[in-house]
Amino acid sequence: MATNGVKTALKLLHYIAPTSVVVYFVLAKTVAACFLHQPSKRAGLASRRYAAIGLLVGVLVTIVAQGTVYVLEATRDPEWSSSQDAAVYVLADLLAYASLTVGIAENRKPVWHQYIGAWSVGLVMEVAPTTLQPLAEPTRHRYAILCEIFHVLRTLFLLILTVGGWACTLYDRQKLVSGKEAEPLLSHETNGHATKPAGYGAVTANGNGVTPHETDEDEDFDVDSDSEEPDRDKELKATQKKRLEASGSWLNYFKDFRIFIPMLWPYKNRFVQSCLGVVALVTLAERFLNVLVPRQIGIITDQLTEGGGNGVVPWRALGFWMLFNTLSSSAGLSLIKSLAEIPVQQFLYKSIGSSAFGHIMTLSMDFHNEKNSGELIRAVEQGQHLQGLLEFFLFEVGPMFTDLIIGFVYVYTLFDVYMTLILMGVGLAYIYIGAKTTTWSVKARRNFNNAWRNEAKVQNEAIANWSTVSHFNRGSYEKERYSKSIDEFNAAEWKYYIAYYIGGSAQSVVMLIGRLAAFSMAVYRVAQGRAPVGNFVTLTLYWRSIESPLMQVSWSVRRLSSMLTDSERLLQLMMTKPTVASAPDAPEEGEVEFDHVDFAYDPRRPTLKDVSFTAKPGQTIALVGETGGGKSTIIKLLYRYYDIGSGSIRIDGQDIRNVNLDSLRDSFGLVPQDPALFNISLIENIRYARLDATDADIVEACRAAAIHDKIESFPDGYKSTVGERGVKLSGGELQRVSIARAILRQPKIVLLDEATSMIDAETEAVIQKAFRRLTAGRTTFIIAHRLSTIQHADLILVVGDGRVVERGTHEELIQRRGKYVALWSKQLSRDVGEVGEALGDVEPEQAVLGVATGTSEATATEEAGSDER
Known part of the structure; x- marks a missing residue:
């Protein structure tokens, strides 16, 4: 009884030990x-890496040797082959420690605590089987003794790895505390200031929101190689990395993405919501159908095999297969x-687009003065790609990993754990x-695209500037230059497709070997009588459902990276706040x-x-x-495009910063110096x-x-279209349409900003x-x-160098003979003295009027009469 208990415990340990390490x-x-743990400075010491790799190779050698012993033992004693747990133990241990070895070999600066902890767990789990093995097999023979030796050696290697790893960790920590290498693993501050996310309004030393050293490290940023703006995408990757490091963890990084939740989830x-529920239910049903369709074929095969030739048709099983097959078809x-996804996609497209566009419209003039319209439009367009983010996580990533887990479990139920190990x-x-070849192919693809763009650039520049090429007789030079760009393109294309096809072929070979091994194992089990024929048929049909999620893993990681880059553009935009905004519960009336x-x-000027x-x-x-004195700024402050630095602008005694912004601007009617119209009809x-x-109101205003x-x-x-910005209209027509709009608006306050500066005298x-x-009356x-x-004018303000240097009516200011x-003197091409002499002979207003307009007294009188009419 005691021996049976030891054997049972040993069997459990054979399954638990490698699983615990993994x-x-x-x-x-x-x-x-998730928490962005960074390696220490000493993590990359070659002596440590090579020593760890050497000891892990020793562990792998003992595992392979023990597996060889098991094979020889099974050959000598066929009954021993029923000890499935021992074979699983060897195979699982081989996978676990091989993965750890590859991880250290590929990473020049590993985060050691992950590996040291795994070695510690492995050591604890290895001690027990080493102790129990002699007790489970009291009868000693050479195979058992060899396995015991390999257990002891493996335990020794793991002990050295564990003790050495913790010793190095303690040594590095003492160094850190002593100040010899005193630097945090992850810096949250720079120069004493918390790092803030760079955005549309954040500009650093190089003017683009990214520090110079970040943008120069091409290898640090997996830029989408198909992007039309690789430099901008690299900049976004740098900003993304900077925000990630500042946040301290992926969890904190994604907190900013909460801004997208109201856009992505249809609360009201x-x-x-019903369509999302339908998509979720269908996705869940598809997981079952992936198993049920091949399983039903297996059932039909078994029933036909059992009753072959007796004329009995398995109608029930066949009917279920027809039903499952119909449900899983495209019809x-x-x-x-697909039909349920359409309203979801349209909702998300509208929600993201309208939210982003509405946010842009609320941003202040300082933002729009610095904006890049093309970049804003690209941010909104790419941000709308986030409509697939919800579907991606819920209906692609989730089902993909679910299919993998179901696949591991189902092939185990069809045959045994060996099939699961093959699949793993x-x-x-x-x-x-896939990960390695993707890394190689992305770099090659980036060079390929750069060469492609360079070829097009050389070609386009030479053709567009043919006259210059001809003037300097540089046709041969341009031909040679273009030929060289094609050679560079061909070389880059060759390297890209070599990496692409070799990588794809390597993955195909792995998948082929796995398929052949699985099918061979299945045939062997059927031949032994341990599984029915239907299980083999089921496996052959189900294997495609296993391969599909594996093929999607690398693609899903890259798509997620692309989505995060796109969302980074939109996130920066949405996190930009207007510098001018309405105060809560602000009133809607006021004067100035x-x-x-x-x-x-x-602030410096x-x-x-x-x-x-x-x-x-x-x-x-x-x-x-004079130009630049501050006149237009006064109008902009009145419109509250900016908030003032000090003092106040009051409406009926109340500061306009406390007045509703929409109400304030609704009270204005502006006729700008350079009116702009939409490319739609005049009306x-x-x-x-x-x-x-109404149309009648518009005609009256016109x-x-x-x-x-x-x-x-x-x-x-009135149905005439006016062209882009109104280019089909003359300056005077544009101006009068702008006045008609202001009249139609019926404003309380009228703002005329250089409204006739570009108009001839007759039109004026x-x-x-x-x-x-x-x-009139406003x-x-x-x-x-x-x-x-x-x-x-009732009051004329003469503004110079940001100050009101004179004020008064026209007559008062003329009499002062100041600024x-x-x-007036500059407009009349006379100096102040000449104007003063002219003013000595006639009334000031008449003199200025007569000379300024260039008309005779009779003409002035005639115009006045015309105005009265």
Whole structure:
């Protein structure tokens, strides 16, 4: 009885020992990867690596020798072959320690605690079988003695590895504490400051949000080789790595991705939730069908074999096979799944796209002044690829690993554990070869794409600049240059396809060897009578379901990397916050007052200094001065494109920072210096100012802006398209359409920013009439270089070097003969003295008016009468 108990314990240990080593190592490696454990400086010492590899080779030799003994013993005594646990122990140990050996051999700076812990577990698990083996087999013979010797040697090797590993770890820790190598494994701070994620608004020394040394290390970043922007992708990889290191772990890194959860999960859309449920149920059903279809064929085979020739048809088994086969066909569950996926994909596409676009629209002017429109559009487009992220994890990665686990278990039930070991060995070898060949092929593919782009660049530049090539007679030079680029392309292509095909062939060979070994084992078991024929048929049909997830592992890892790169673009964008935003519960009314306002785009160079003025309701405030003085900045601050540095801008006594931003901007009607229109019809462009306006409202606004008759003269009238940014219209037409939009908006405050600077005098006269209709009874701010357009303003502010240097009406400023008169002088090409002499003979306003407009007194009177009419 005692001997039987020892044998039972030994059998359990044969299964538990190698499994414990593998499980510990996988868990330790996963934890190290999640928490970004980094090797110490001394981790890469060659003496340690070679010593560890040598001892592990010794362990492998003892395992192989013990397996050879088992084979010889089985040959001598066929009954012994029933000791399945011993064979499994040898094979599993071989897989476990071979994996550890390869891991150290390939990694020049391994994270040693993963391996030392695995050796420690292996040592503990090896001591017990070594002790129990003599007790389980009291009758000693040479085979048992040899196995005992190999057990002792393996235990000794593992003891040396474990003790040596922990000794080196303690030694390195003492070195670290003593300060000789005092540096953290993972730095969370740089120069005393916490590292922050670089984004669209983050700029470092080289101006792109990435430190120079990060962008130079090509080998550190697995850039998508098919990318059209490898430099930008490499930059994103560097940013991603920087954020990952700053976060300290993958768990913290993914916390930022919570911003995508509201976009990816349909909280309020019951229909999309139902579709997701259908997809989940079909995916689960497909896992069962992968097994049921080949299993049913096996059942039919067994029934036909048992009753062969008796005329009995296994209709029930055949009917189930037909049902399962129909459900697994493209007209079965996969059709339902495809139809259910469409609403899910459309929801995610809309959710991500509209969220990203809406966020861009809320960002402040400082962001849009620095933006790269192409990069923003690319970020949104690639971010929409995240619609597959949810499906990828739930319906691809999950089922893939589920199929592998089911495959291991099912082939065990069909035959025995040997079949599972074959499958595990094939899987590990296939994944390992796939990982290595993918690394080689990605590097080769990157060089191949670079050579391809270079060839196209040389060709395009030479053709596009043919005249220059011809002028300098460099045709032969360009031909030689292009020929060289083709040679470089061919060489890169050759290296890429060599790596690609050799890698694919190596994986195919591994899969072929595994298939042949599995089928041979199956035939052997059937021939021995240990399994029915149907099991062999089932295995041959089911093997494809085993191979498929193995083939997807490398591809899934690369796709996940690509998705994370795409999401990094969108994440940077979504984490960019507007510098100007509405305060919570802000009111929706207000008027304007500047009170000691200071502002600077760059803190090193103030733009506005102590600007103060008050705009009474219905008044016209004119801002004049030399270019760069700060006039447009005042309008931008009034629009709250930026927040001021100090002072306040008040609306009815309340700071506009506490006023609802949408309400504030709804109260403005802006006529810019350079109006821009959408490439749609005129009526749609004008209605953009007030979306609920009727066609009659639009026509009335156009009449008031003196543009209606002109529009009617167009072949398509108000339905005429205006081209990109309105290029089909003249400057005066553009200006009047812009005024019509402002009139249609019915604003409380009118902003005219250099609205007539590029208009001829005749057109300006027409536009000025439209301006008078627009500004009647409204508070108006005018920026003007043509001083003739602002003479009747209630208050003229002369802005220079960021300050209000003069203020008053036109008459008051003329009498002061200061900066305002100097501006008039420059426009009239006369100096201040000449203007003063002219003012001594006539009334100041008449003199300035007459000279400025270049008209006679009679012409001025005629125009005044025309205005009255």
